[in-house]
Amino acid sequence: MKTPIYMDYQATTPVDPRVLDTMLPYFRAFSTASSAFQPNAWLQIGDLIGASSKEIIFTSGSTEGINLSLKGVAEMYGSKGKHIITSEAEHKAVLDTCKHLEKQGYEVTYLAPDKTGRTTAEDVAGAMRDDTILVTIMWANNEVGTVNPIREIGALCHERGVIFHTDATQAVGKIPVDVEADHVDLLCLSAHKIYGPKGVGALYVRRRNPRVRLVAQMDGGGHERGMRSGTLNVPGIVGLGEACRLCAEELEPETKRLNALRAKFEKSIKSRLDHVAINGNEEHRLPGCSNMSFAYVEGESLLMGISDLAVSSGSACTSASLEPSHVLRSMRVGDELAHSSIRFGLGRFTTEEELEHAAKIVIAEVERLRAMSPLYEMVQEGIDLSTVQWQAEH
Amino acid sequence: MAYSDKVLDHYNHPRNVGSMDKNSAEVGTGVVGAPECGDVMKLQIQVEGDTIVDAKFKTFGCGSAIASSSLATEWIKGKTLDEAGKIRNTEIVEELSLPPVKIHCSVLAEDAIKSAIADYKNKNTTDR
Numbered sequence: 417m418k419t420p421i422y423m424d425y426q427a428t429t430p431v432d433p434r435v436l437d438t439m440l441p442y443f444r445a446f447s448t449a450s451s452a453f454q455p456n457a458w459l460q461i462g463d464l465i466g467a468s469s470k471e472i473i474f475t476s477g478s479t480e481g482i483n484l485s486l487k488g489v490a491e492m493y494g495s496k497g498k499h500i501i502t503s504e505a506e507h508k509a510v511l512d513t514c515k516h517l518e519k520q521g522y523e524v525t526y527l528a529p530d531k532t533g534r535t536t537a538e539d540v541a542g543a544m545r546d547d548t549i550l551v552t553i554m555w556a557n558n559e560v561g562t563v564n565p566i567r568e569i570g571a572l573c574h575e576r577g578v579i580f581h582t583d584a585t586q587a588v589g590k591i592p593v594d595v596e597a598d599h600v601d602l603l604c605l606s607a608h609k610i611y612g613p614k615g616v617g618a619l620y621v622r623r624r625n626p627r628v629r630l631v632a633q634m635d636g637g638g639h640e641r642g643m644r645s646g647t648l649n650v651p652g653i654v655g656l657g658e659a660c661r662l663c664a665e666e667l668e669p670e671t672k673r674l675n676a677l678r679a680k681f682e683k684s685i686k687s688r689l690d691h692v693a694i695n696g697n698e699e700h701r702l703p704g705c706s707n708m709s710f711a712y713v714e715g716e717s718l719l720m721g722i723s724d725l726a727v728s729s730g731s732a733c734t735s736a737s738l739e740p741s742h743v744l745r746s747m748r749v750g751d752e753l754a755h756s757s758i759r760f761g762l763g764r765f766t767t768e769e770e771l772e773h774a775a776k777i778v779i780a781e782v783e784r785l786r787a788m789s790p791l792y793e794m795v796q797e798g799i800d801l802s803t804v805q806w807q808a809e810h
Numbered sequence: 811m812a813y814s815d816k817v818l819d820h821y822n823h824p825r826n827v828g829s830m831d832k833n834s835a836e837v838g839t840g841v842v843g844a845p846e847c848g849d850v851m852k853l854q855i856q857v858e859g860d861t862i863v864d865a866k867f868k869t870f871g872c873g874s875a876i877a878s879s880s881l882a883t884e885w886i887k888g889k890t891l892d893e894a895g896k897i898r899n900t901e902i903v904e905e906l907s908l909p910p911v912k913i914h915c916s917v918l919a920e921d922a923i924k925s926a927i928a929d930y931k932n933k934n935t936t937d938r
Contacts, residue, residue: 714848716872720813720821731848731872740848755848788827788876790852790868791845806844807925 419724421770425704425763426558426586427728431655432611432764438658439613442651457657464660465584465603466594467620473640474653477617478585479509481604482552484619484644485581486513488630489550489602490522493579497547498522503535504746505562506554510583511742514552532697533562533747537572544572550579555587555603559730559743559759560696561705563591570599579628585609585617589663590702591671595620601628607652611764612659616652619644666764674703674762677771681760682706684775689782691795695730695744695757704762709753712792713785718758721781725774730757813873814907820877825884828866830854838930842921845870849915851879853922857930860890867922874912878902878919891927 422430458469475481490500502514504526514524525543529535535553544551551573556563566582573580581602587593588603589610595603606617621643622628636645686692691711707730710718715731730741731754740754760774786792794801813821829852832839836856843850849871856864865883869876881902886894902908902916 712870714871714875717821717876720818720873751846751848755845788824788868789870790841790850791870793829793852793868801845806850807842807921808844808847 417767417769417773420726421724421774423725423727423760423762423766423770423774425761425766426561426609426702426759427761428608428614429611429763430765431613432659432662434662435612435655435658439651439655442654457653460657460661460664461605461618464589464593464664465605465620466596466598467603468623471595471620471623473619473621473644474648474656475604475617475619475644476615476649477608478507478583478604478606481606481617481619482507482509482581482583483513484630484633485602485604486510486517486550486552487633488643489579489581489628490517490520491631492629493549494522497545497549499545499548500524501527501540501543501548501551501553503527503529503553505529505533505535505557505559505743506552507558507583507585508742510552510554528748529562529746531747531749532700533557533560533695533743534697534700535564535569537565537568540569541572544576544578548576548578550581552581552583555582555584555593556591556702557696557743558586559741560707560747561586561702562697563587563700563702565700566600567598570601573601574599577626579626586702586705589660589667590704592667595622601626607656607659610659610663613652613655616649616656618656670764671703674766677766677768678703678706678762680768681762681771681775682708684772685778688779693749693753695747695749695753704766706760706762707757708760709757710782711752711756712789712795713782714755715757717785718756718778718781721785722774722777724777725760727761728759730754730759816881816906817873817877817908820880820906821873824867824876824880826864826866826880826887827868829868830856830864830866835933838926838928838933840922840925840927840929842925843871843918848872849875849918851875851918851922853879853882853919853926855886855894855926855930857891860892862886862889862891862894871915871918872912874906874908875915875918877906878908878915879922881905882919882923886923891930894923895927897923 462469588605601622603620608614693709695707715729744754830837852868867879869879899916899920
């Protein structure tokens with residue numbers, strides 16, 4: 417078993433050797449003709465999300481796809497209205513793009529998710545106005561894995577004639593996605609989250625019922641039906657296609673396998689440690705995501721002690737800005753839970769042996785840090801921490 | 811995050827972790843920070859005459875916070891209350907090579923020392 421054990425599959429994924437094999441010939445055989453690979457990649461991506469190959473355009477990844485969707489729609493439909501609805505739990509790519517649009521005179525409503533990170537169709541309906549032109553809600557959250565009720569939100573948007581974009585970066589290839597059945601108008605994905613290469617992704621743009629149009633954000637040549645100029649990343653696209661194909665093929669068995677592994681992992685930790693909370697929605701959650709808070713132990717100090725594992729924390733100490741995870745904040749479960757949170761990501765190459773080792777390490781380190789923790793000591797003495805007057809200088 | 815060797819050392823082998831009887835007249839207890847901030851330090855001193863003969867700490871916080879408080883207990887042992895009260899956070903920053911984003915951890919450690927001293931003095935002031 418190699419260390420460090422990789423358990424950060426939501427951050428990025430290694431390139432599957434099978435994906436790399438399909439890409440290499442395209443580096444060796446130089447050709448500018450896209451027709452050589454054209455049918456495959458478009459079809460493979462379309463298959464995975466239930467779209468026609470004609471509705472796929474290639475990008476450098478979801479960040480670009482999000483920028484193109486949000487800015488492209490805002491600019492195209494700005495005369496119809498200037499109101500956009502999103503959620504506080506979105507990825508920074510969505511939030512920062514919304515902030516940019518606010519500076520341009522658009523109004524954005526940031527819905528607060530519930531305690532599990534979920535945004536409902538009722539929430540969206542409550543915020544809709546006559547001048548709403550776009551709703552953007554992520555399919556699955558990257559930090560806590562919560563899956564949103566996309567089908568209901570999409571149905572609502574179609575009913576009201578509002579364009580619906582979803583950041584499906586974490587969902588595609590992991591849970592069923594069908595842009596038709598789920599009433600989606602715009603959807604973005606990135607190859608590097610599904611065992612493909614970094615630097616390439618795709619954006620689905622609906623052509624019928626309704627036809628969605630975007631103002632291009634990258635000009636110069638009019639590639640991708642005028643929506644996204646720039647020479648195509650041929651080997652990257654081939655890799656993305658193959659990555660999608662593999663995901664489609666393995667989705668069902670992988671889901672079962674990861675759900676079982678995660679359940680075992682969470683159980684072994686909770687059976688040995690008290691005061692452990694699972695962040696997110698346990699009923700509607702990505703199979704590979706396990707975000708846990710270990711009360712009275714700070715996340716960064718825990719990360720230091722489990723350096724054999726590659727994971728991430730929502731603690732303020734791990735971010736350069738000293739702000740705790742905005743997702744956990746939006747769930748309003750308290751900054752303390754954010755400070756003690758660790759995200760464990762399971763994926764295609766995770767083994768049971770790795771998880772057993774990981775659980776052992778985590779339990780040992782949490783116990784060690786709790787023995788050093790004044791908060792844990794107070795709790796053991798029966799003190800209710802919420803009644804304590806803290807001496808905080810900052 | 812790149813930690814200095816000294817921070818890692820204190821993290822892996824913290825000095826003086828533990829608790830003293832906070833009700834004892836010889837003990838001064840300082841608790842600083844807040845859980846919502848991600849940093850809470852409890853530092854205790856045992857005083858004989860005006861010298862700190864023993865010190866213990868417990869910290870909820872990142873590696874730099876743990877190291878800062880561990881180092882603080884090392885430094886104050888054997889010092890008089892006055893000497894210990896003169897320890898500056900900048901000395902801790904230098905010793906542990908703390909990056910700018912972690913300087914506040916050393917400030918909290920300095921506060922913890924002062925808080926423990928103040929508590930001890932409060933308990934041992936003779937009213938006139």
